[in-house]
Amino acid sequence: MAMDRFVNALIQWQAAARPAPARTLSVDQVRRRYADNAARVREGAALKAVAQSADRLVDGGDGTFRVRMYLPETDRGRLVTYLHGGGWTVGDVDTHDPVCRRIAGTLHAVVVSVDYRRAPEHPYPGPLEDGIAAARWAERAFPGRAHVIAGDSAGGALALGIAMHRRDHGGAPFAAQLLVYPPADPSLQSPSVARYGSGYLSELDDLLWYYDQYLPDPAARTDAAVDLLNADLGDLAPTVIGTAEFDPLHDEGVRLAARLAAAGVPVRHVPGPGLVHGYLLMADIVPAAAAVTGDVLAAVEDLLAPLPAAPRPPAAGCPPR
Template sequence: MDRFVRALIQWQAGSRPEPARTLPVARLRERYAEQATQLSRGSRYAGIETKDQLIDGGDGEFGVRTYLPPTDRGRLVTYLHGGGWVVGDVDTHDPVCRRIAAELGAVVVSVDYRRAPEHPHPGPLRDGIAASEWADRAFPGRLHVIAGDSAGGALAVGISMHHRDHGGVGFAGQLLVYPPADPELRSRSAREYGTGYLSEVDDLRWYYDQYVPDPAHRTAPEIDLLGADHRGLPPAVIGTAGFDPLYDEGVELAERMAAHGVLVRQVSAPGLVHGYLLMADTVPAADQATADVLAAVEDLLASAPTAP
């Protein structure tokens, strides 16, 4: 394990934080935002121009934040933040989106989707679909990537499946960083790394309870990604972390996509834990892992000759 990550784990153990599942949602969101701020040392891309606005998703308004790259290379990324569908927002993931805009030369549309438990499934997914359609209209003619980390990565796959099935946005690729893919959390990594590695498997189960309260609905393909039909989806870059309870799910998702004919590249970060994108300013290995997944997306886009 990376020594900086080990230090973070030891620091967290010493502070004895209350498990996410025991906190009121409002306090949990505050704590997540505080932790994101502590991990960020101020974005190296602070000068990027941004614009916040509300858009209408059809059943209500939600926010998006648009980032304009310093060097525009004709690309577009719709980004869904992580946080178990319950916490996180465009502010917690602001450094991530600034980096994507700068390093890929892409306009980035970060989606402040409405969150569970106030807005359970399919609310966040519908917001993501509407945001990707809005982005495609607002910035036409670009190579469009659907992207997200953690819960946002699962939303990104659901958005891809929706547009495949309904003839919507034609994505050039998917960027999925440590996405949850099995709502039953049955993997070896969930057992081995489910306690003491910053992301607790019992909290992950609680997040599913907030997002999809009825277990009968967790067999839907946009929830059970390992049981979904991935045929016809765009090429994907899947980032995994070696000490993540979701590690095996990411590996298996890559394998299942490849078996369905999807061009997939799995980018492993062996010494890291879930959430490493938010650690890039403080953990050198996380900085490198973030660079690695973005380099993989760069390779993917370089092989796409024209916007779909």
Template sequence: MPIDRFIHALIQWQAVDRPAPARTLTPAEVRRRYTDSAAHSRGTAPEPVAEVTDRMIDGQGGSFRVRTYLPVTDRGRLVTYLHGGGWMAGDVDTHDPVCRRVAGALDAVVVSVDYRRAPEHPFPVPLQDGIAAADWAAAAFPGRDHVIAGDSAGAGLALGISMHRRDRGEPGFAAQLLVYPPADPTMASESVRAYGTGYLAEADDLRWYYEQYVPDPAHRTHPAIDLLNADHRGLPPTVVGTAEFDGLRDEGVDLASRLAAAGVSVRHVPAPGLVHGYLLMAGVVPAASAALRDVLEAVERTLASVPTAT
């Protein structure tokens, strides 16, 4: 279908304004611009939750923040959420509206992870923080159906956390939600060539993000980075969300296919007319709000099909 009219207007505005590529900025400037963009996409009224609490927890070699959302209606679910932002931008504040919607739609406690970011904290630090946060969440809210979730860079971290638990023989998750995941560090897909320029998320910037997160090219074949070629057997039921005009679209589609081929129950939820990063646009772009509802409804159906935690 044609690109969403709100997104098209934003692309036209950006073409006139010509913001500097992220790869030409300092990390502080990248983070400031990402935060400003997220703030402009917020809706007028935040999704109500029962309580929001910030606290620090320990990771390997340092501590980091988690933000916990208690839902208005609680159905015994738990979501550990990893934010996007190229492993170097984004935080619990930029994704506050998303996490509130997750808590409300799934009637779940949500633990949003403010993992330490590249380039100051390259791979595997963000992944290790995600693992520690998921473990903390499970201990703090025991006996719940636990979902691991994330968007963009956070989706890659979420899948890495699932594989870590499987490989260590630890309890798995009830489900995982991966929205427009970066799954192939070579970025060799057709959608990268088709939509890697002029659709808000620039392919050259995405390659630069990889360089900040995994500065040693030899590490980019690690299963937690090269997600397409990882062992997908024994992973939890998965919802994969993709966007039609996203350079990473084909990676997400391919990942969903490979998960299914490995015996994983998969629901693929495409977002027609939308671009990478649409979750942060849900406050102002109606189609993005609908796409967010679609992926959360897919998670709801997935949870309905798995045994309840005991």
């Protein structure tokens, strides 16, 4: 399919700016650039309304990190723990605020967005450990709900790692998993990497730099929570995987969906025709991105609809600090 014209305009805008490769900048500069780009993309967009949002601090074991909670206007007794994208190094609860608002409103779910501590200051397994702690905190704060573990890009890989950790350590299973364009192969050898690794917003050189920040120890790249295509994927919750057509990570997502299905996990793969990596962040300004985001969330809704709803939260809403 041809690239969506709005996405193509974004690519041309970025190309005209001639962005420097991430490895030529400081980490702070890369983070500021990512945050500024996210702000520009959503500039003027109407954010989805929620009943309430609030930030809390969570104990990660060796320090605290922030989560942001979103209470939906209509509550159907669901809970989503969400891990943002950004190569484990950039992005935060602010850059992904529109995404979490959309999830809360569409799924009628409480969303707990995790501001996990990022690499390189906190390399692997630090972000993963924060995600594990956040999912446990979310269940204590909002008990009895159908719990979805979710994330986009690096956050999608973290979400799957959290699910595998829970399975291996006797935790209650999640109701569903939502993984949107997750990185699943640290070797970055899939054909789509060569095909779309330059000129499609997500650059191969930047992907390599992100892995270097997150995984300074090369031996860690074979860990199950990193090398997802070679992990044991059995006994996991029903999964929705979203991919984007013009994404270096496209083939990894397709292969991950096939590996999950081969392991006996019910899988729904939602393709993103005409779109690029990061389309969730474009959903408020790019109609095609909004449509595919809607398809992804509709697939999650299909998994959750048969499940019983949890009791309504107290009128006070968000739990205390």
